Amino acid sequence: MKRAIFLTTCLAILASFSACTFNYIDRDPYEEVIQTYALTGFDQLSMGSAFNITVRQGSAYRIEVRGSRNDVNDLDIYTRNGKLYARYRTNSKQRYTTYFTITMPTISGVDFSGATKSSISGFGGLRSFEAILSGASRSDIDLDASSVRVDLSGASEATLFGSGSVLEGDLSGASSLYAFDYPVNEAILDVSGASRARVDVGKNLDVSASGASNVRYQGNPSVRQNVSGGSSVQRD
Known part of the structure; x- marks a missing residue:
């Protein structure tokens, strides 16, 4: 009986490791791209999804995004009523960090x-x-x-x-x-x-x-x- 319980426990542990390995392999390979966006006329930012964001003052607007090609292609970036919005279009737990560098004249x-x-x-x-x-x-x-x-x-x-x-x-x-x-x-x-x-x-x-x-x-x-x-x- 004890032997059966031991074997069952070992199989459960191996199964959990297999699941972890599968999740890792399922992640898309990282292919870095840099994308710029010609959006202007905003002084507010609304952003989510675990982004890494650098905002700095400058005389001209500039938005640069660096990250995995699949993640960058999934971005929805737009302006409305003086605010810049950035989100992913779809939900996914298998993402790399996406980096934003935003230059703008002023901020509120x-x-x-x-x-x-x-x-x-x-x-x-x-x-x-x-x-x-x-x-x-x-x-x-x-x-x-x-x-x-x-x-x-x-x-x-x-x-x-x-x-x-x-x-x-x-x-x-x-x-x-x-x-x-x-x-x-x-x-x-x-x-x-x-x-x-x-x-x-x-x-x-x-x-x-x-x-x-x-x-x-x-x-x-x-x-x-x-x-x-x-x-x-x-x-x-």
């Missing part, structure tokens, strides 16, 4: 989802900027703007560099905001679901924190806080 907002990784740099003198990150997306954002708003959910992460006047943050689902290198006069934060925020504030800090969340701040602001559920607000 991004909406990145689906485990994207991004960096945004070179933009200054902006009136406002909004970053919406969801689905475990990560972004390094280096810019100067009078007002910045970040909306982070689903274990997403944003790191800010530069300077501004007002910073608003809405964090949920174990998300993280790192803004010690983005000093502002005023910060308004709503942090929940084991999220955390790090901010540098000069005058006023308004915090609502719940669900074991944590806010640490630098500077000497006047602090108003509404804290519950094991959350905390601390000077760094």
